[in-house]
Amino acid sequence: MFQNDSLEPGKEGHSVFSPAEHNIVAAYLITAGVISILSNVIVLGIFVKYKELRTATNTIIINLAVTDIGVSSIGYPMSAASDLYGSWKFGHAGCQIYAGLNIFFGMASIGLLTAVAIDRYLTICQPDLGRRMTPYNYTIMILTAWVNGFFWALMPIIGWAGYAPDPTGATCTINWRKNDASFISYTMTVIAINFVMPLVVMFYCYYNVSQKMKQYTPSSCPEHINRDWSNEVDVTKMSVIMILMFLLAWSPYSVVCLWASFGDPKEIPPAMAIIAPLFAKSSTFYNPCIYVAANKKFRRAISAMIRCQTHQSMPVSNALPMNLT
Secondary structure (H helix, E strand, C coil), X not given: CCCCCCCCCCCCXXXXXXXXXXXXXXXXXXXXXXHHHHHHHHHHHHHHHCHHHXXXXXXXXXXHHHHHHHHHHHHHHHHHHHHHHCCCCCXXXXXXXXXXXXXXXXXXXXXXXXXXXXHHHHHHCCHHHHHCCCHHHHHHHHHHHHHHHHHHHHHHHHCCCCEEECCCCCCEEECCCCCCHHHHHHHHHHHHHHHHHHHHHHHHHHHHHHHHHHCCCHHHCCHHHHHHHHHHHHHHHHHHHHHHHHHHHHHHHHXXXXXXXXXXXXXXXXXXXXXXXXXXXXXXXHHHHHHHHHCHHHHHHHHHHHCCCCCCCCCCCCCCCCCCC
16 A cells, blocks of 8 residues: 655646555545544534533634534545545635635634633633633634634635645645745745744643642632632643644644655655645544543533433532632
8 A cells, every 4th residue: 555655746636546545545534524523513512502611711612623523524525525536526626625624724723722722821820810801802812713724724825835636636735746935935934823833832831731730739729619620620631632632633744744845745655645634634533532531521511411411510610729839
């Protein structure tokens, strides 16, 4: 499988892979797409049904679920159909729409994860400031993430770099085979603004959060404060896992773009060319698993939904321990 030693530019839309390899990828995309759509729809349904989960932080998580559904409902079906067809099936216009929407949802996800990190920092490290955060403030953060995603998705359509079928022939993305000045400048700017800067912000936020958590002593606070603090720790752990997994998913794609910018695109191995976009899409179906594994409130909500309960038996408090010593 993936026997080619390198990728030749060839004609756009022409595949370097065999029909059997395309069918394997299509089967994966169909399976992953169905799981992703169903699980993220369930996530949205739980947030809608249980008002106890409609917190400011979870508003950002809801938007993340929307980005996952967007990729799942657009990216997976079009890629799977093209793999079954053996090459890109939807023409030039379809390529621009497909690639643009994937970049849009991907960049929006990065912005939303950064917003989660800022929220965790304000809630735990700066609680006085965190309590002054209003729905308007959260709306601005969320809209900023979406507008940022729209901007970077639009640029290749209007001439900064460009979208084209990749060497697998079954998906469209930034045309990294044409590593000219336009592509390099776009790629470097996107990596700086949408990868390096968010990483710096996330590291700063979560480093300070981890230091603050180490100072907390449960015995020094009333029971309801300890319970609320435990919930905040759960949400923070969930957020950290989501960010680490998202970075893992997008790192191969970043490597391919950097390789194409500073090396010879024809030397990129075929396996890497197909694994990179598959990894990038994979974040859409494991986020719901993270919600369940790392958040007790979410697990209780699923349990309540299974038992057809309307409300959960969980108190909601905005208090946080002030005497972290």
